[in-house]
Amino acid sequence: MILSVRDLKVSFRTHDGPVRAIDGVSFDLEESEILGVVGESGSGKTVSLLAVMGLITDPNATIEGSIRYKGRELVGLPPRELRRLRGNEIAMIFQDPMTALTPVYTIGWQIAEQIRVHRGVSKAKAMERVEELLAEVNFPNPHEAMSRYPHQLSGGMRQRAVIAMALSCDPALLVADEPTTALDVTVQAGILDLVRRLRAKHRSAVVLITHDMGVVSELADRVMVMYAGRVVERGTRTELFSDPRHPYTSALLGSIPPLTGQKPRRLPAIPGSPPSLLRLPQGCAFGPRCPVRYGPCEAGKPGLGKDAHAAACFRVAQA
């Protein structure tokens, strides 16, 4: 077991009152497994993974629950210890590669720095490794690319450089937050292909955060759907896409226009919009938008249960 998260809760104190961004999220991740986390803005998918990385440093934030990495508790670990893990055993890829790259150093220098810090090897040795890494992420001319600055690369190339950096210390866990959202589809296809090949080679476990159901369906082994800070459904990719159980999951899948076949005259849309975390509805957060809500939905929050393929819905529990 690489990662085991139990009942994670993250809340922030704000001017308008406390906001519970994550409300009891639990999941496990095995070696070389890809877990897709899908949800809309404000669903808590990014915050939950920032918590795993120990990157929530806001003094107004409270983190409760347990995050175990290879059996070791990360919640409450001193920053020094966390820094030793981050970039080394746990790596992260962000949506915008420029947030991970500094504009004032060359690509080669930046990736080499990370290797030198974590592995303590010489600069020349580190540079050799950088060239290998850049070749691995399909830079056509890795040696030349090392001396380039980020602004001299295209968006796709920058994201490849960030992936090379993330892989530089052979991480056991890779967290990718919307890694292809800022990229064009033809470039995205290349990056997805790359992640798939690298997972096979490095056997890293990957958490892939995205709002794009298509991307998840291409890449993930298991999927977790989040809504308003809670997991509403989890299951394997096949289970989730061929037999979605939570009304939110099926509505979300239904509202994506098809790419082939007959066009529907109207798209089955979900009414309303995702709720503000400051004013969550009573009971189930999806209740006000749900086509099958009934009495119990307003009274309490449905739990996820223990099954491998589970949905947090009273209707499902009843059936």
Place this chain on the structure above:
Amino acid sequence: MIDIDRPILETRSLAKRFSIGTRFSAEGRRTIHAVDNVSLIVRRGETVGLVGESGCGKSTLARCLVRLYDITDGKLLFEGDDITSKSLSELRPLRRRLQMVFQDPSASLNPRRRVGDLVAEPLRIHGRLSSPEITARVAELFELVGLLPDHVMRYPHEFSGGQRQRVGIARAIALNPDLVVLDEPVSALDVSVQAQIVNLLADLQEKLKLTYIFIAHDLSVVRQVSTRIAVMYLGSIVEEGPAEEVFATPVHPYSQALISAVPVVETTPSGTRKRIILTGDVPSPLKPPLGCRFHPRCPIAVDRCRSERPELKEHRPGRKVACHFPTLS
């Protein structure tokens, strides 16, 4: 009398070039060929979808079509009338009939003004309506786009993204336009909200007999709303045809790669589509390649493609392609 077959909008070899730098900068004055040789016909009542990746010139083209940009070369005709170089005052009566909806409604709506006021603005500028008539029209527009009557007193920040886009749409249709250019109208919205706006646009089109030019990078959304689509690459149209046909059987190698690259939800575990992965990046529009602009990345390029630029011409009835070797995938 309105001639039903006369195109509402037409471009003939339209080009837009931007000049950057000065003669004192390191590279000197340079020209960006943002839109190059685009000939497009838009008929009344249809939706033409423009697709392509970032930098392909689709937004620039959209802005040229409503004359937000001056056109460098070629012609732009509105109902057969040449409006390529009309002055701003000559354009004013046309603006009423030619509207635009932008991607980010929070950037295109003034945060300091109430939304009712924002929707009334075009009515005040163009119409000859009295104050109470304007109030009545705003209420009507709010109902049309699915907003509540008491929303008129709110400010843009009090709305969700989807509602803000409804305000943007209400503003665009306030003057009963004939043609609306929609530049990525749903891209900034959450997936669950996109479908609502797509449906709203379809309803409005039917009710108000609108013609749309719809730009989006999300191909499945474009397919859903468009009757015809034009695929753009590096400033030019490479393929054009009925939306469903182009998606089912793309002919240009670029359209084939683009459509195959879209990740789709597979319900069967083994269902893998054939994917064409392009090598390299889109070349810079500062120095577009000679010959066919797609040749450096094209999997089937030969010598002829490197020297001779293919014209966009009819491949089959209703289907146009700019390729020397149009193939069927």
